Amino acid sequence: MYHANPDRYGHVPVRHAGTSGLMLPVVSLGLWQHFGSADPFAARRDVILAAFDRGVFHFDCANHYGDGDFGSSEALLGQVLGADLRAYRDELVISTKVGYEIHPGPYGTGTSRKAVMQSIDSSLQRLQLDYVDLFYAHRFDETVNVAETVRALDDVVRAGKALYIGVSNFETPQAQEAIGLFQQLGTPFVVNQMSYNLFNRNVETSGQLALLREHGAGLVAYGPLSEGLLSDRYLGGIPDTFKIHPTNQATFSRGKDEVVHCLNQLNDIAHDRGQTLAQMALAWLLRDPVVTSVIIGTTSVEHLEDNLAAAENLTFSAEELARIEALTALS
Numbered sequence: 001m002y003h004a005n006p007d008r009y010g011h012v013p014v015r016h017a018g019t020s021g022l023m024l025p026v027v028s029l030g031l032w033q034h035f036g037s038a039d040p041f042a043a044r045r046d047v048i049l050a051a052f053d054r055g056v057f058h059f060d061c062a063n064h065y066g067d068g069d070f071g072s073s074e075a076l077l078g079q080v081l082g083a084d085l086r087a088y089r090d091e092l093v094i095s096t097k098v099g100y101e102i103h104p105g106p107y108g109t110g111t112s113r114k115a116v117m118q119s120i121d122s123s124l125q126r127l128q129l130d131y132v133d134l135f136y137a138h139r140f141d142e143t144v145n146v147a148e149t150v151r152a153l154d155d156v157v158r159a160g161k162a163l164y165i166g167v168s169n170f171e172t173p174q175a176q177e178a179i180g181l182f183q184q185l186g187t188p189f190v191v192n193q194m195s196y197n198l199f200n201r202n203v204e205t206s207g208q209l210a211l212l213r214e215h216g217a218g219l220v221a222y223g224p225l226s227e228g229l230l231s232d233r234y235l236g237g238i239p240d241t242f243k244i245h246p247t248n249q250a251t252f253s254r255g256k257d258e259v260v261h262c263l264n265q266l267n268d269i270a271h272d273r274g275q276t277l278a279q280m281a282l283a284w285l286l287r288d289p290v291v292t293s294v295i296i297g298t299t300s301v302e303h304l305e306d307n308l309a310a311a312e313n314l315t316f317s318a319e320e321l322a323r324i325e326a327l328t329a330l331s
């Protein structure tokens, strides 16, 4: 029987999402890839419990996750929540999302009222929970009036099925519109979950960070290592098989050789700071307190530990920031 490490808190700092009462560890664990039905349950359970034992109490999921077997990541997490973590439910922040495909037909995708309402019920069932802490619209649905989506999300909260609401992949004007509507309804909207890493500055240049700051909300950064690119894995070269997330396509616009050169120079800066490249990449995102948490994806306890140690040094000198900027800002 699992007993959580009594010393689990105090190592990973905790941040409020903007001015809300929702608190997250600065590093969270996501279950997007490799946590599906085709993956070894025992090994994935070990990573989830290792994370909780080290102060990671936020786990991020989506109805769509499961490497093609939609819903199977929620089911995997649900198995761990139902058995090992049941006694710790009050300590956990569990998030899930609606918006990408979950089943065939027009209500199997998107954020219509019907899709939102049935999705939360199915997610709760798979997760073996009565409520989630944070429920997201996974994407902006161009086919549905955003007011309908916002109202449905608000109703999910009023039904007691979620405590807080977030959006994800909402570009700045879309987030602005949604935030205005959430404010009218008094919905506890707290975060936008966006792609953000050293090579992808869209949330900075688009005014997203400023918007969230202005409205007392936070940013949750996904893909903080750009599929592991920002680690010591590819210092010797990037294989042709490397798959980059659609939000990070611009990273390779300068050519892969140049990216490898840049990674090596970033690695030198990280080394001077006493960090691995992955640790520096995560710490760099967290230099701004509007970033509530970075969600890492890993199947390895070793990588988890490497990443969590990022929290030991979140401070950058002006010179370090300038060196990093010169290397990473795309002209």
Ligand SMILES: NC(=O)c1ccc[n+]([C@@H]2O[C@H](COP(=O)([O-])OP(=O)(O)OC[C@H]3O[C@@H](n4cnc5c(N)ncnc54)[C@H](OP(=O)(O)O)[C@@H]3O)[C@@H](O)[C@H]2O)c1
Residues within 6 Å of the ligand: 029, 030, 031, 032, 033, 060, 061, 138, 168, 169, 193, 194, 221, 222, 223, 224, 225, 226, 227, 228, 229, 231, 232, 233, 245, 278, 295, 296, 297, 298, 299, 300, 302, 303, 304, 306, 307
């Ligand atoms: N809202 C959205 O639309 C959206 C989209 C994408 C992701 N997300 C969320 O964000 C989470 C993380 O996304 P992501 O998987 O792209 O994150 P990521 O952490 O940037 O990349 C994960 C990859 O990095 C590798 N890795 C992690 N730590 C490492 C280390 N210290 N050294 C070397 N390699 C390392 C992992 O391999 P190993 O398994 O070998 O460690 C994995 O291949 C997802 O699970 C999901 O919850 C949300």
